[in-house]
Amino acid sequence: MYYGRRKYGNKTVETAEGKFDGRNELRRWWFLQDAEKSGKIQNLRRQVEYVLVPKQTHIEIEHLKTKDKEVEVFDEHPVTYLADFVYEKDGKTVVEDFKGFRTDVYIIKRKLMLYLLGIKIREVKKPAEDV
Numbered sequence: 001m002y003y004g005r006r007k008y009g010n011k012t013v014e015t016a017e018g019k020f021d022g023r024n025e026l027r028r029w030w031f032l033q034d035a036e037k038s039g040k041i042q043n044l045r046r047q048v049e050y051v052l053v054p055k056q057t058h059i060e061i062e063h064l065k066t067k068d069k070e071v072e073v074f075d076e077h078p079v080t081y082l083a084d085f086v087y088e089k090d091g092k093t094v095v096e097d098f099k100g101f102r103t104d105v106y107i108i109k110r111k112l113m114l115y116l117l118g119i120k121i122r123e124v125k126k127p128a129e130d131v
Contacts, residue, residue, distance in 0.1 A: 010100055018046065025084060025098040028124060032085055032096075041087040041094075048086040048095075050119070052112045053079035081109040083121070099123045 010022035020026040029046065036044045056076035062069045085096040095113070097106075113119045 021084075021098070022100065024100070028096075028098050029085070032087065036087070041089045044085065044087040046085060048083045050081045050083065050095075050113065050117060051078050052081055052109060052116055079109070079112070081113055093119075094122055095119050096122045096124055099125055 013020045013023055013026050015026065017026075017029065020029065032041065032044055035041045055074060055078045057072055057074050060071050060073050062071050083095045084098045087094055087096075097110075099106075110121050113121055
């Protein structure tokens with residue numbers, strides 16, 4: 001396992017299962033895997049991306065000697081939310097984020113997830129919490 005230092009004091013953990021933002025997030029992953037094996041949840045996934053605002057583009061006209069040419073210009077990157085864990089429980093999709101610290105950007109994205117997609121993010125602070 002590799003541990004790297006991060007901005008908010010958590011240590012990145014790299015395992016054969018992938019990269020995690022901290023040991024508690026890795027423990028949560030193991031807990032959810034056990035819940036899936038026992039049949040409490042289904043279709044467990046990590047790092048699921050949701051597009052909140054799509055890429056914004058516009059067309060510019062480039063004037064050439066004999067004709068005009070339309071050129072697609074990419075002005076803005078998309079705004080996305082990357083969920084830590086997503087799974088199915090009792091026929092419903094659950095989107096989970098393991099939170100040690102709520103940043104302003106996260107709070108805005110959480111609100112956009114609810115407003116635009118109707119998805120309420122389940123925040124988990126302790127690794128061994130019930131699903």
